Amino acid sequence: MAAPSKKKPSAEEEPTFDERLARLEKLVAELEGGELTLEDSLARYGEGVKILRVAREQLEGYQRKVEELSADSADGDV
Numbered sequence: 001m002a003a004p005s006k007k008k009p010s011a012e013e014e015p016t017f018d019e020r021l022a023r024l025e026k027l028v029a030e031l032e033g034g035e036l037t038l039e040d041s042l043a044r045y046g047e048g049v050k051i052l053r054v055a056r057e058q059l060e061g062y063q064r065k066v067e068e069l070s071a072d073s074a075d076g077d078v
Contacts, residue, residue, distance in 0.1 A: 017062075020055040024048055 015023070027048045031041060 017055060017058050020051050020058070024051055024055070027051075 027044050030036060030044055031048075036044065
């Protein structure tokens with residue numbers, strides 16, 4: 001029996017920054033609700049940390065792009 005492939009999701013399957021932010025907000029609300037078990041709280045927290053890491057990288061990429069565009073504009077390349 002073949003092992004399931006661990007291919008990376010395509011860009012179409014990747015959540016957007018806004019979708020990641022919405023998921024983080026939902027996780028925070030669940031954690032603050034106080035109705036989760038300790039195990040569920042830890043799982044939600046871990047998921048949030050992973051999402052936050054990716055969202056931060058994505059945001060840094062957007063910031064670099066804005067800086068590049070601003071530099072191009074200042075150089076008269078636009």
